Amino acid sequence: MRGTRLDTARIRAARRVIDPVFLDTPLYRCEALEPRLGCTVSIKLETANPVRSFKARGTEVVASRLAEGGAAAVVCASAGNLGQALAWSGRVRGLDVTVVASRFATVAKLDRIRALGARLELVDGDHEMARERAAAIARRDGIRLVEDSLDIETCEGAATIGLELVGTAPSFDTVLIALGGGALATGVGHVVKALAPGVEVICVQPLGAPAMTRSWREGRVVITDSADTIADGVAGRCPVPAVLDDLLLVADDAVLVREESIMAGMRMLLHHAGLVVEPSAALGIAAVLEDRGRFAGRHVVTIVCGSNVDVDAYHRWVGAAALHGS
Incomplete structure (x- = not known):
């Protein structure tokens, strides 16, 4: 794909220097989630490695x-x-x-x-x-x-996830990607648009930390005064202009989700997929929960990007989701 800072040949080469323990993470259909979400759901599990994130x-x-x-x-x-x-x-x-x-x-x-x-x-x-x-x-x-996301190596390393998605997944319609600084979204988005252009790339960010999403929507850098979300991994306030330029080329949409939906997504991943995840990793599920009609009948892939959580906080969040009836 032309236009972004990323290069597909370099991304393929990156696989050769990455410790194999971080490559070829599990990718599987999670049927237990599907009745509750109304669509086919596949999980790319980026927590199955020694640092528990992508x-x-x-x-x-x-x-x-x-x-x-x-x-x-x-x-x-x-x-x-x-x-x-x-x-x-x-x-x-x-x-x-x-x-x-x-x-x-x-x-x-x-x-x-x-x-x-x-x-x-x-x-x-x-x-x-x-x-x-x-x-x-x-x-x-x-x-x-x-500098995460600004340094092209961080984006192209993350982009190797995209190679695994398009190389091994059955046909899917949509990929849901947590959006923070943008390395994951621009990396995976670049590969998907280059190799599977019919797949919709949707970035998901918390409503309380909307800087990159607002920047994408307005086509210019929007800096926010604060970030208020439990999803600390995506809580930036100052988007990097070069990363935004890449995101504008690879993302089909960027959506914001409520904290209650993030917690509900974490609870669903625990109870129906057996996964303990940090809030950022539940953003894709949260997006489906907030707009089931949009995803009805689709095959959605969501990248579970991290599972480093404070145990006490995790129990509070999952408990709060239960109280909200999720």
Whole structure:
């Protein structure tokens, strides 16, 4: 597909440097969900790996190239999943990894970053403040700053999911993709539009963190003052212009969903698919719940993108979904 920053040949090459433990994740039809959603549902399970999210596909590409170039250190800002992934990928390649995160991030994610050997620095603000601090560290120390979604390796690593979808899935009509910074959406979207152009690419974001969706709808960067959602992995406020340009070319639609629907989606994935997922991973199910008529009779693929959750918070969210009758 022409126009985006991504390249399908590079995406195919990326598979050769990604640890196989992160590749060829399960893809299966989940019939137990279908009576409740009114459509055929297939799940791409990106949590079945050592860091329990799709992010390592991208950090494997980043770290591999850094190691080949003789780099010794790297820094990133993260809500949690990117930091874990970079810590994993950097550790096995001898890189000194620093992760900057909000001290309000999910504790389980922060603990795992430390356990993987990364240096963790916390800021008293949101993810955007963490991004600013990570950039300052990179300038001060003269090391590589990994910027999720802006760095093409993160998008093309995520795009390998798209290769697996179009290469192994039976015919499907729609792919539902969690939308945050945009690496997953632009990566998978690029491959789907290049290799299966008839498939509808729908991005899903929380109503409380709508910056990228509003930007896509208006065709320009829209920065929001705040982000208020339990889906911390997609809670950015400041879209990257180059990523938005890519998204405008590959997304057919971008929708916003309520917090209640996200929690209901998490509960459905637990009770009918046996999956404990973080809120971002339930966005696709939430989109179907809010507009069953749109998806009736379709074959929908949803990417379950992460399962790093605080156990107490998870029980509150799933319990809240039960109280709302989902």
